[in-house]
Amino acid sequence: MSGESRHERIRQDAADTQPPEDVVASVVVPTFRGIDRLPALMDAFAVQGPDSPAFEVVVVVDGVDDGSPALVEAEDRFRTRTIVFPENRGRVAALNAGLAAARGEILIRCDDDLVPGPDYIAEHVAAHSPSPRAVIGLYRNEYARTRYAEVYGQDADRRFRAGAYEAPVELRWRYWAGNCSVHRSAYETVGEYDPAYRLYGWEDVDYGYRLHRAGFEVMLVPSLETPHRVAAVTARSRAVRAKHAAAARRIFEAKHPECQLPPAIPPASAWNLLVRGAAPLIGSRAEAAGAFVDRIIPRLPAAVGRKLVALLVEASAVAGYRRPDAASDVF
Incomplete structure (x- = not known):
C-alpha cells in the first residue's frame, strides 16, 4: 500500500x-x-x-x-x-x-x-x-x-x-x-x-x-x-474468546492439513468427559454462562472457583470447535 x-x-x-x-x-x-x-x-x-x-x-x-x-x-x-x-x-x-x-x-x-x-x-x-x-x-x-x-x-x-x-x-x-x-x-x-x-x-x-x-x-x-x-x-470474556479461537482453528486445519496439532476434542478421562458433557449446555451461551460464573466465584473457595472457570473455558472451546458457525458471541 x-x-x-x-x-x-x-x-x-x-x-x-x-x-x-x-x-x-x-x-x-x-x-x-x-x-x-x-x-x-x-x-x-x-x-x-x-x-x-x-x-x-x-x-x-x-x-x-x-x-x-x-x-x-x-x-x-x-x-x-x-x-x-x-x-x-x-x-x-x-x-x-x-x-x-x-x-x-x-x-x-x-x-x-x-x-x-x-x-x-x-x-x-x-x-x-x-x-x-x-x-x-x-x-x-x-x-x-x-x-x-x-x-x-x-x-x-x-x-x-x-x-x-x-x-x-x-x-x-x-x-x-x-x-x-x-x-x-x-x-x-x-x-x-x-x-x-x-x-x-x-x-x-x-x-x-x-x-x-x-x-x-x-x-x-x-x-x-x-x-x-x-x-x-473475566470468566465471561475468557469463555467467549475460547469459543471464537476454537472456531477459528477450523480455518487453520483446512489450510494446513499436514500440520499435526494436539486434539481439539480432549481424549477420554473423568475431567474431559465432564468438559464434553458441559459443551452442549454452553452451546451458543458462552457469554451468559461466563457472566453466571463471574457472579458466583467470589463466594467459592479458590480451588473450586479455579475448576469452575477451567470447566467453562474448556467446554466453551469444545462448543466453538464443534459448531464454528455458531461462534457469534460478542466480547
Whole structure:
C-alpha cells in the first residue's frame, strides 16, 4: 500500500524529513478503541534507550475515531504515522495495512495494550543478527484485581509461559502473537496475515506456522517478555474468546492439513468427559454462562472457583470447535 486511497488516510509526521532508508525498524500497532491504552504505549516508545536504532511507529486505527488518531498525530517525541480506517475491518486488515506501509528492515508488531521496556526495539532488531529470523516476546499478563484473575487468570498465565519456554524449538511457532518481529525478507517471503480469520484467534498461529514452514528460525527471546494489560479479565470474556479461537482453528486445519496439532476434542478421562458433557449446555451461551460464573466465584473457595472457570473455558472451546458457525458471541 502506498499513498492515500479513498478507503483510508495515511498521515506521516510532518517533522520527519529524513529519507526512508534511515528507518531501521517499523513498529506496527493495530488499535481499536485504544484511546485509554495508547498513552502508556507512546510513553514507552518515547523512552527507548540511547542505543535504540532509528524507528517509526505506524498506528492503524481500526474504524472508530475515539480520539486515537489525534493522540498519535500530536506525538512529537518520535516518528509516527497513522492509518485510519473509516470502518471497522478487524485486526488482520489493520496488521496488513500497517505492514504494507512500513519502511523499516525489521518489522515489529506491538499490540496497543503492551508496555515495552526501554530496550524493546533494540532487542528486537538485535535478535535478527546475523540472519533473518522470526522473533517472539511473550506477554507477561497484568490483571485488574478480579476474582477471575485470582483463581484462574494469573495461574494460567504462569503455566502458559512456562510451557512456551519448555516447548521444542520446532513447535515455538505456536506462540506467535502480538509481540513479535520479522526481517523484511521474511515478510516478503511469507506475505500478509490471512484475512480468512475474521473474528478472534489463530491468525497469529497461522502466521507463525507459515514462517516455520518457509524455513525461518522461530525463536523466543526471554528478555522481550513484555507487560500486557490483559483484556480478558473475566470468566465471561475468557469463555467467549475460547469459543471464537476454537472456531477459528477450523480455518487453520483446512489450510494446513499436514500440520499435526494436539486434539481439539480432549481424549477420554473423568475431567474431559465432564468438559464434553458441559459443551452442549454452553452451546451458543458462552457469554451468559461466563457472566453466571463471574457472579458466583467470589463466594467459592479458590480451588473450586479455579475448576469452575477451567470447566467453562474448556467446554466453551469444545462448543466453538464443534459448531464454528455458531461462534457469534460478542466480547
